[in-house]
Each structure stands twice: as C-alpha cells, then as structure tokens.
Amino acid sequence: MSVRHAMLLLLAGGLGALASCGPQASGPTGANPTRPASQTTGGGNGAGGNARLAAVAQQRNLTPDDLVAAAMTYTPSGRHDEYIQFASGGHSGQVFVIGVPSMRILRTIGVFTPEPWQGYGYGVGNDILAQGRVNGRDVLWGDTHHPALSETRGDYDGQFLFINDKANARVAVIDLRDYETRQILKNPLSLSDHGGTFVTPNTEWVIEGGQYSTPLGMAYAPISEYEESYRGMVTFWKFDRNAGRLDPDRSFAMELPPYWQDLFDAGKGPSEGWIFGNSINTEMATGGIEQGNPPFEAGVSRRDMDYLHVINLVKAAELAAAGRTVEINGFDVLPLETAVAEGVLYFIPEPKSPHGVDVAPSGEFIVVSGKLDPHVTVYSFAKIQQVIASGQYDTDQFGVPILDYDACVEAQVEVGLGPLHTQFDHQGYAYTSLFLEPAVARWTLGGASGSLNPEPDWTLVGKTSVHYNIGHLAVAEGDTVSPDGNYLIAMNKWSIDRFMPTGPLLPQNFQLIDISGTGERMPLLYDMPMGIGEPHYAQIIRADKLHPWTVYPEVGWNPHEGRVEVGAPSVGRERIERHGNEVHVYMTVVRSHFNPEHVEVNQGDRVIWHLTNIERALDASHGFCIPTYNINASLEAGEYARIEFDADVPGVFPFYCTEFCSALHLEMMGYLLVKPSDQAAVEAPEPIQPES
Ligand code: K7E
Numbered sequence: 001m002s003v004r005h006a007m008l009l010l011l012a013g014g015l016g017a018l019a020s021c022g023p024q025a026s027g028p029t030g031a032n033p034t035r036p037a038s039q040t041t042g043g044g045n046g047a048g049g050n051a052r053l054a055a056v057a058q059q060r061n062l063t064p065d066d067l068v069a070a071a072m073t074y075t076p077s078g079r080h081d082e083y084i085q086f087a088s089g090g091h092s093g094q095v096f097v098i099g100v101p102s103m104r105i106l107r108t109i110g111v112f113t114p115e116p117w118q119g120y121g122y123g124v125g126n127d128i129l130a131q132g133r134v135n136g137r138d139v140l141w142g143d144t145h146h147p148a149l150s151e152t153r154g155d156y157d158g159q160f161l162f163i164n165d166k167a168n169a170r171v172a173v174i175d176l177r178d179y180e181t182r183q184i185l186k187n188p189l190s191l192s193d194h195g196g197t198f199v200t201p202n203t204e205w206v207i208e209g210g211q212y213s214t215p216l217g218m219a220y221a222p223i224s225e226y227e228e229s230y231r232g233m234v235t236f237w238k239f240d241r242n243a244g245r246l247d248p249d250r251s252f253a254m255e256l257p258p259y260w261q262d263l264f265d266a267g268k269g270p271s272e273g274w275i276f277g278n279s280i281n282t283e284m285a286t287g288g289i290e291q292g293n294p295p296f297e298a299g300v301s302r303r304d305m306d307y308l309h310v311i312n313l314v315k316a317a318e319l320a321a322a323g324r325t326v327e328i329n330g331f332d333v334l335p336l337e338t339a340v341a342e343g344v345l346y347f348i349p350e351p352k353s354p355h356g357v358d359v360a361p362s363g364e365f366i367v368v369s370g371k372l373d374p375h376v377t378v379y380s381f382a383k384i385q386q387v388i389a390s391g392q393y394d395t396d397q398f399g400v401p402i403l404d405y406d407a408c409v410e411a412q413v414e415v416g417l418g419p420l421h422t423q424f425d426h427q428g429y430a431y432t433s434l435f436l437e438p439a440v441a442r443w444t445l446g447g448a449s450g451s452l453n454p455e456p457d458w459t460l461v462g463k464t465s466v467h468y469n470i471g472h473l474a475v476a477e478g479d480t481v482s483p484d485g486n487y488l489i490a491m492n493k494w495s496i497d498r499f500m501p502t503g504p505l506l507p508q509n510f511q512l513i514d515i516s517g518t519g520e521r522m523p524l525l526y527d528m529p530m531g532i533g534e535p536h537y538a539q540i541i542r543a544d545k546l547h548p549w550t551v552y553p554e555v556g557w558n559p560h561e562g563r564v565e566v567g568a569p570s571v572g573r574e575r576i577e578r579h580g581n582e583v584h585v586y587m588t589v590v591r592s593h594f595n596p597e598h599v600e601v602n603q604g605d606r607v608i609w610h611l612t613n614i615e616r617a618l619d620a621s622h623g624f625c626i627p628t629y630n631i632n633a634s635l636e637a638g639e640y641a642r643i644e645f646d647a648d649v650p651g652v653f654p655f656y657c658t659e660f661c662s663a664l665h666l667e668m669m670g671y672l673l674v675k676p677s678d679q680a681a682v683e684a685p686e687p688i689q690p691e692s
C-alpha cells in the first residue's frame with residue numbers, strides 16, 4: 001500500500017465516522033470491479049463507508065486535500081447554502097445568484113438585458129427596460145460591474161441590490177423580495193461609469209462614479225479641448241427605501257476634473273459621510289496612437305502618482321439642497337469650483353494608476369491597491385482630517401487641494417504584483433487580489449480592533465495561487481462593518497486549462513478559497529466556470545438575512561407597483577372586452593389551463609392581455625407565450641401581468657405555457673385567432689363561462 005493510499009484510508013476513517021452518524025449516502029461511483037461489498041449493500045457501518053470512500057478516492061485519483069475540499073463544499077440534496085453570492089454578470093448585463101459554498105447557480109436576474117426564462121423584456125418588464133433607453137434608443141445589454149447590497153448601519157440588510165452598467169452609465173434597482181429589477185436610470189451626464197454602485201452605510205445614497213471623461217450632459221466637444229471641456233463626475237442617487245426607488249429629483253452629481261475616476265467606496269464609522277475614489281489618467285492623456293501619440297496604455301501611466309479623491313458627501317448634499325448646483329441636461333450638478341471653494345473635494349497622491357479603493361471595516365483606514373505598484377497603500381482617515389484642518393496644501397490645475405501624501409499614509413504593505421482589490425475578514429486580515437502573479441495575498445490590518453492574529457501590524461502573511469488572472473475577490477460580508485470571513489471567492493478573468501475547452505472562448509473561473517484558518521494556509525476548494533459573461537464584482541451575504549417571497553403576497557399582485565392590481569383577472573371574472581379596436585383579455589392561469597382558451601380578435605386590433613396566476617403553491621410558475629409575436633411571460637404564483645401588442649399579423653396562434661408545470665402541461669394552451677382584415681370582423685367576444 002502506498003503512503004498516499006494509507007493517508008486516504010486514514011482520512012476516510014475520519015469522514016466515515018462523521019458519515020455514520022447520518023443516513024448512508026448512496027452516490028453512484030460507476031462500474032468499479034474493485035468496489036467493496038459494503039458499497040453495494042449500503043451497509044451503515046463506518047468501516048465499510050471508509051473503505052468505499054478510499055476506493056472512490058483512489059479510482060478518481062483524489063488526494064486527501066481534495067476529499068476535504070469536497071466535504072467542505074458538497075451540499076447534500078435538499079440542504080441549503082450558508083451564503084448567497086450576488087455576482088455581476090459582466091457583459092451579459094445581468095446578475096447571477098450563486099450559493100456558497102456549493103457554488104451552484106440559483107438564478108439569473110434580468111437587469112439590462114432581456115431574459116427569456118423570466119419573460120423579462122418579452123411583453124413584461126419592457127417598461128423597465130425602456131427606462132434604460134438612451135436618446136430614445138433601446139440599449140438591450142449592459143456591462144454590469146459592481147453589485148451593491150443595501151445596508152443598514154453598515155451591514156447588509158438583504159432588502160435591495162443595486163448594479164451599474166459601465167458601458168452606458170446606468171444604474172438599476174433590484175428588489176430582493178422577488179429578485180426582480182424594479183428600476184433603471186440613465187445617468188444624464190455621462191456615457192460610462194465604473195465607480196458604481198456603492199452605498200452609504202444606511203443606503204441613503206447610491207454612488208455612481210464616471211469613468212472615461214466626456215463633455216458632461218452627453219454633449220460634444222473636440223478632443224483637442226479635453227482639459228477645458230471634458231469632465232469626470234460622481235453621481236449621488238438618493239434612495240427612497242419605502243418606495244424601493246432611486247429618486248432623480250433629490251439626486252445630484254459633482255463635477256470632477258477630467259481624470260478617469262475608477263472605483264469609489266463609502267466611509268463608515270468615523271469616516272461615515274465621506275466618499276473615497278481612486279483615479280487613473282491624472283495625466284489627462286488623450287491617446288491618438290494613429291497620430292504618433294503615446295497610446296492610452298502608456299499615456300495614462302506616465303506620472304508616478306494619481307489622486308485619491310476624498311469627498312465630503314454630507315457637505316456636498318447640503319450645498320445641493322441649498323441650490324448651489326447648476327443644471328446640466330436636466331440634472332443638478334455641483335460645480336467643481338463650488339466644491340473646491342466649500343471644502344468638499346480633496347486629493348491625496350496615490351501610487352501610479354491604482355485600481356480599487358476599499359474602506360476597512362472600522363472605517364479608520366482606506367486601502368488603495370497599486371496595480372502598477374506592488375504595494376497597497378493604507379490611508380488614515382484621522383490623518384486626512386488633520387491635514388485638511390491644517391489648511392496646508394498645494395492645488396492641482398483645477399484648484400483642488402492636494403494633501404501631503406506622507407502625512408495621510410498610515411502604512412504601505414508590499415503584497416506582490418498587480419494588486420487590484422481588497423476585502424476584509426473577522427480576524428483582522430485583509431485580502432488583496434494580485435492580477436499578475438496571480439494570487440490572493442493575506443495581510444494583517446494594523447490597528448484592527450478585536451484582531452485575533454498574532455502577526456505584527458501591516459504584514460504580508462501568505463498567498464494562495466489562483467487560476468488564473470484574478471480581478472475582484474469577494475469575502476463573505478467582506479466589505480461591511482462586520483465581515484464574516486470563512487470563504488473568499490477569487491473572480492478570475494482567465495481559466496486557460498482549468499476546464500474542457502469550449503471553442504476559443506473560455507469561461508471565467510470563480511475559485512472558492514477557505515480562509516477560515518489563520519497564517520499562511522488558505523486552501524483552494526472549488527473551481528466554478530462562469531460561461532455567461534465576465535462577472536467583475538460580487539458580494540456574499542449570509543443566507544439567513546434574505547427573506548424573499550415564495551409566492552406573491554396576494555393573488556393578482558402587480559410586482560412593479562408593489563400592490564394588488566385593481567381589476568386583475570380573477571376566477572369567475574375571466575372575459576374578453578372590446579372597446580372599439582382595443583381588446584382587453586382577462587385571463588386566469590392555473591394548472592393546467594388558461595381561461596379563456598379562445599381569443600378572437602381582428603387584424604389591427606390593439607390587444608391588452610391581463611393575466612393572473614391564481615396559484616398559491618410553492619414554485620407553481622406558469623409561462624405564457626404567443627408564437628411569432630415575441631411574447632413570453634413567466635407568471636409566478638399570485639402574479640398579475642399585463643401584455644400589450646398590436647395584432648398586426650393574421651393567423652391562428654397557439655399560445656401555451658412555457659413552464660413544465662404538470663402532467664397536463666402540454667394541454668395548457670389556447671388559440672389566439674387573428675382574423676384577416678379582408679374578412680368579416682369579429683363583432684363581440686364569445687361569452688365566457690365562469691369557472692365552477
Ligand atoms: Cu473589473 Cu471593479 Cu470593473 Cu477591478 S473592475 S477587476
């Protein structure tokens with residue numbers, strides 16, 4: 001017996017002892033001529049289980065570490081995950097909901113892109129997608145980057161989720177009672193955003209920072225006028241929690257120099273009320289490689305320092321409320337001049353084109369990752385305040401005060417090559433993604449109260465290699481005032497050889513890492529291919545903080561209005577009403593029929609189809625599609641939906657339920673008969689018999 005096999009047996013003994021307490025597992029192992037008798041008998045004794053586990057491990061070439069990783073992530077049928085991860089969907093324009101540690105995808109949330117399974121944008125939800133039109137044009141995708149869970153006192157409260165679309169500068173609000181998008185807002189100033197979305201500790205404000213500077217208000221100016229006419233910005237959307245909506249009328253933006261603002265984060269604890277943003281391109285490079293200019297990649301990285309933006313949001317909001325704003329494209333903007341004069345905006349040098357700014361759980365420190373510099377730079381909020389109070393500073397060419405770097409910096413930690421983003425745990429550790437190594441670095445957060453780690457402050461502790469280039473990382477509740485730790489997900493941009501190739505386009509790779517221990521050890525547990533876009537950021541919330549509806553509160557519920565729809569179809573009140581050439585269909589939906597089943601209209605009629613799923617059972621969703629009319633709805637238990645279309649194409653259209661809902665699901669259909677305009681018109685609807 002090899003040493004490795006002996007180790008497996010030893011380990012299997014430990015696992016077997018655990019397993020023997022519960023019901024005997026009966027997982028398939030395939031045809032294995034060497035499998036022991038206990039495997040086929042399903043006998044409950046520990047020794048048989050051990051031998052069986054060892055045999056499986058040997059057959060599948062699994063190491064003891066593999067078995068531990070499997071035991072830490074495997075989630076038996078019917079058991080739920082401890083955490084839920086909300087991951088941006090990158091260019092899919094969506095959000096993905098993933099269980100942790102099982103790494104099972106639970107749901108897609110349609111946000112900026114139509115989503116056929118939910119029927120989002122195929123007759124229902126079109127009005128929400130229409131809110132995201134830009135200059136009257138449908139923009140039916142997004143580049144979602146940074147999801148932000150709503151917070152109460154700096155902790156996730158499980159009520160709402162916000163997300164930005166970097167490609168078109170839009171933000172969306174998702175209601176976590178039903179995981180549906182409720183609102184999309186187009187930023188009236190900017191054409192790209194990246195520093196969004198981030199929330200203040202009580203979600204009073206949702207932050208959306210711009211990225212590539214343009215003339216504000218989506219206006220035109222030649223690029224030769226970059227310094228005079230192009231501007232950066234950060235927008236503060238006022239969140240009305242009761243309404244579950246962002247309120248544009250109470251929102252405002254701040255004009256910023258045409259540096260490229262990158263990420264933002266909100267202060268907390270002592271720094272609550274302040275906002276921090278990193279930037280690149282303080283060089284104000286304008287590219288033009290075709291004219292012999294340095295390309296952006298070089299031009300944007302010429303200076304040794306860029307600027308951490310430090311913004312007094314409380315004061316900015318007071319100025320906005322006092323009318324100190326100007327209007328650009330119908331939106332209130334606090335001018336740069338005013339922000340400077342009133343002490344709202346400060347800069348602090350930050351090493352060379354950094355990426356990511358993260359406020360530590362205590363709110364005392366702000367961590368900026370070097371990207372082109374192997375350090376993370378830690379700024380002290382208390383020191384920043386002292387320097388501001390001293391009134392001693394230079395200014396940049398726009399008059400913005402530049403605070404002394406050395407006077408504001410608490411520490412620098414050399415973490416490795418290509419640091420991008422930092423998150424925190426409950427043990428006083430910080431974790432930084434290293435794009436170039438690629439790895440996750442663990443380091444000690446100096447001055448962290450309640451720190452359990454024995455290492456001295458501000459020290460690199462260890463690294464775990466990831467596969468491959470990592471962007472963001474997410475620790476369970478790792479950007480709140482009270483991180484959980486335990487799990488870290490590396491969001492890797494390349495997967496290279498980790499999975500079976502799927503043509504030349506390969507998935508991204510989420511890697512789950514166990515950070516429950518201390519010191520150097522941070523074992524990798526699981527690889528999860530993400531073949532649906534490039535998620536940038538994710539947040540991981542404790543599952544028991546989420547309290548979604550499992551059926552809508554009442555039959556006839558209109559999710560978009562958050563109330564029962566007056567006049568929603570109900571049992572016995574199904575009917576078809578004609579008013580001129582407008583036809584209203586009032587239809588109930590239940591296993592396994594629609595009522596009415598015959599809907600006759602005339603070519604050219606405007607059809608307004610009201611549907612209520614009258615089910616009250618868990619998971620009793622029905623679909624509703626009409627062929628060739630690009631209509632598909634998903635009606636969850638209790639849901640009311642309204643679909644409008646012009647019956648412009650004559651013919652006979654079998655509509656049917658698209659969710660396999662019962663044994664008679666195939667029979668759940670009906671006919672839409674659109675009578676050609678050259679035939680005698682349908683006069684009055686057929687009488688509908690109330691359901692008995
Ligand atoms: Cu990819 Cu937050 Cu857009 Cu960094 S960002 S990786």
Ligand code: CUA
Nearest residue numbers: 657659661665
């Ligand atoms: Cu209802 Cu299938």
